[in-house]
Amino acid sequence: MSRVLLVMLALVLAGCGGGDRTPPRNLDNACSIVDQRPKYLRAMRKTERRWGVPVHVQMAVIHQESKFDGNARTPLRFALGVIPMGRQSSAYGYSQALDGTWDEYRRATGNRRAKRDDIRDATDFMGWYMTQTRQKNGVSLGDARNQYLAYHEGHSGFARGSHRGKAWLMRVADQVASRAALYDQQLRRCR
Numbered sequence: 001m002s003r004v005l006l007v008m009l010a011l012v013l014a015g016c017g018g019g020d021r022t023p024p025r026n027l028d029n030a031c032s033i034v035d036q037r038p039k040y041l042r043a044m045r046k047t048e049r050r051w052g053v054p055v056h057v058q059m060a061v062i063h064q065e066s067k068f069d070g071n072a073r074t075p076l077r078f079a080l081g082v083i084p085m086g087r088q089s090s091a092y093g094y095s096q097a098l099d100g101t102w103d104e105y106r107r108a109t110g111n112r113r114a115k116r117d118d119i120r121d122a123t124d125f126m127g128w129y130m131t132q133t134r135q136k137n138g139v140s141l142g143d144a145r146n147q148y149l150a151y152h153e154g155h156s157g158f159a160r161g162s163h164r165g166k167a168w169l170m171r172v173a174d175q176v177a178s179r180a181a182l183y184d185q186q187l188r189r190c191r
Contacts, residue, residue, distance in 0.1 A: 021070025021117055027063055030056070030183040031190030040068075043120040051127025056187055057144045058123055060180035061151060064172065065096035070117040094122035097129075105129070126151075133158070144180035145173045 024036040034041040044055040062068055070093055091098055093116025097105070105125050106114050114121035133139045133150040137158055141147070150158035152169060163169050 023068040027067060030059060030186040033068065040119050043123045047123040047127040051131045053127045053130045053141045056180045056184035057142060057147060058126055059183045060144050060176045061126060061148055062094050063179055064148065064176050066094050068094065070094050070119065093117045094119055095125050097125055145177035148173045148176040
């Protein structure tokens with residue numbers, strides 16, 4: 001009897017510790033997202049207060065990067081079509097931050113325990129990064145399209161215009177801007 005009780009207690013504690021990192025349903029509706037995951041909105045509002053990045057911009061970039069999946073990773077690469085050769089990059093979590101950029105964020109902010117699969121840390125990272133983009137490249141914090149391009153290409157790549165030769169990326173950035181506008185309209189109605 002005591003083993004059964006211990007196993008049940010362990011299962012309950014394990015269920016409480018991890019948090020829900022799965023994507024919410026209906027990613028096309030900002031109101032639905034924040035209704036299902038109120039902690040997302042709290043995290044994004046905190047980032048907006050600290051860094052000035054609007055909630056709808058954060059949401060649109062997270063949608064593009066991870067579809068709100070806290071465990072998102074880049075696809076595996078394969079040799080000869082069958083032998084796994086590792087991931088395409090070290091991008092991970094809600095924000096799809098790379099290892100090196102994440103380490104730079106943790107050093108710069110003193111947030112040594114930050115985790116990419118924690119929505120609060122991921123949105124804070126995005127706020128920090130996008131503020132850097134404004135400082136280095138003059139991109140408004142409300143400009144979802146160009147913030148996304150700089151986020152994808154890096155500050156130096158964006159400054160060099162590396163995105164201009166990538167028609168697919170320009171289409172994706174336009175989609176991010178459209179989604180940000182949609183989320184902004186929806187959030188104004190559901191607040």
